[in-house]
Amino acid sequence: MKIRFTKMQGAGNDFVVLDETAGPLGLSAAQYRFLADRHFGVGADQILTVRPPSPRAAAEGVDFEYVIHNADGGEVEQCGNGARCFARFVHDRGLTGKDTIRVQTKSGVISPRLTGDGRVTVDMGSPQFEPAKVPFDASGLAPVAQGSGQKWPLALDGQAQGATVLVAVVSMGNPHAVQLVDDVDAAPVALTGPLIERHARFPQRVNAGYLQVVDRSHVRLRVFERGAGETLACGTGACAAVVSGIRLGLLDTTVDVQTRGGRLTIAWSGREADSVFMTGPATTVFEGQIDIPDTPV
Template structure:
């Protein structure tokens, strides 16, 4: 099978994007892992697949996200921005407001005049059973035992599960040591993305994210939205925040109201187009 693809990134969080509307695509876990392999495949953090929508009255496309380990996930903010640029650049739509179906629910992508993409990430969900998180009741913070040591973290769903740990310095945070242990902790039955955040002031957050099924990435859009939502929910940041990640900065907005969506704005970049024989 010859597969055409586009390599893209959002602040260094990189993707292989595949149009499944104009070519036959068969992606099993082994194929996905091969595509993501940086030595023997193309190399990426995630694979994004464009498909026709299940309900054309509600969405223009179906947007599917696969991690480097072959697992399918619900949400990816950086991927959503790349998705919006891709479908316009490929001539699949001329719309600047693009509703799409995802495994985590319907989201709407807005391509602005400067070609940055603004994403309605949906309302944050703090109820433990909907994250999902095994906990007796909803709380601003939870404590897990990690190798005999208590770790305090916040938790939220942004269409996918996120945990957040506050640190004094993200550069020295134990992301690669603690991230995998929390990702697969029994308290998170569907695993979890793990953020390490430092609040510089009420308008600025420094963040690193260990992504479920991918490891640490240069940027994580849903992780930035989760960090902003958790910290805003605790009253530690304002309604508009710049989140600095290793790959660059994203702008997040959330009123703090229960049903209001978090908005994410940032760039999306096309690197090259190509094909691969599978």
């Protein structure tokens, strides 16, 4: 099967974007993995699919459905950098003339908005801290209180030799475990990232964030993403890190997040019911078409 695609990136987090507004492609998990493969396919952290809204969602003012598959072929709930690229894609392709759109994701409706400086702002919704809603199994654990937030002790097995790390746990439509580090460049992301991602206390796995606070309005961040490994940037990870830092009393309400792929700006009032707003770049890299095997190896 030959399909057309668009390669995009947001702060170095890269995507293959597929247009299914005219009809479904019906790709399998193996075919998504093939597209994401950097040797045999196009290469991407995630595959983003643009679909029309369901009749019910359309009646409620939703413009599109946004479906996300990680590089391992699994469908996930949310991707912030992808949401910005999604908004840029549908606008540049003439699928909408709106600067602000309403988009249905697996975890709820988001509202990306194109800004005058060429960046895109996304209302990422409100964070969830209740362990069951992350989801996170907190049974038997005693959290460490700090500010208005808390950090949970997470015992790691395997190569970490039973080490325990303190993580702030939050959902931004997908689960995150954020730990504070003194130097993000020296953080053991490759060692502990996989252990945190697949920790038994996270039944849907988790994105592992490593947060260095530079000052109250600047941080540095690395994220080991669920199903993708370490990426150059993670939008929901940036939101989770800033929200966690604000709750711990370390950050102001607007923070620049420096990732390895670029800068994101995150704003949150600190009130649990309020939305988190993320602003950052969204760029088309190239367009093309590719033959996808029926049963990729």
